[in-house]
Amino acid sequence: MSHDEHKKAIRDIEALSYxxxxxxxxxxDRAHGVAPHKPILLLSVIEKVRREIIIENKIYLSSELIQTFLKYWSI
Structure with missing residues (x-):
């Protein structure tokens, strides 16, 4: 591993920790038990950004985002 690769790996680990x-x-929301909608929505958005489906600084409700949310919700 080169010095630059090592520095990038450290930055990646620090970002993950953050x-x-x-x-x-x-x-x-704990009104009806634990309902982790926010973390699941965030994971769904992260996946769409990683796959370059969301490419701008705005998030629109789409069938793809809903499908991803439901995929994580069912786990």
């Missing part, structure tokens, strides 16, 4: 802490701090 976002893991943010996920832990998400407030979820």
């Amino acid at each position: 976002y893991a802490k943010k996920f832990q701090g998400l407030r979820v």
Whole structure:
């Protein structure tokens, strides 16, 4: 592993740690038990960004986003 690859790997790990802490701090609706809608929606959006389906700084409700949300919800 080159020095640059090593630095990138460290940045990636730091980013994952940062976002893991943010996920832990998400407030979820507990009125009817635990309903983790926010984390599941966030995971769905992350997947769509990673796959370059969401490419702008706006998120629109689409059938693809709904399908991804339901996929994670059913797990």
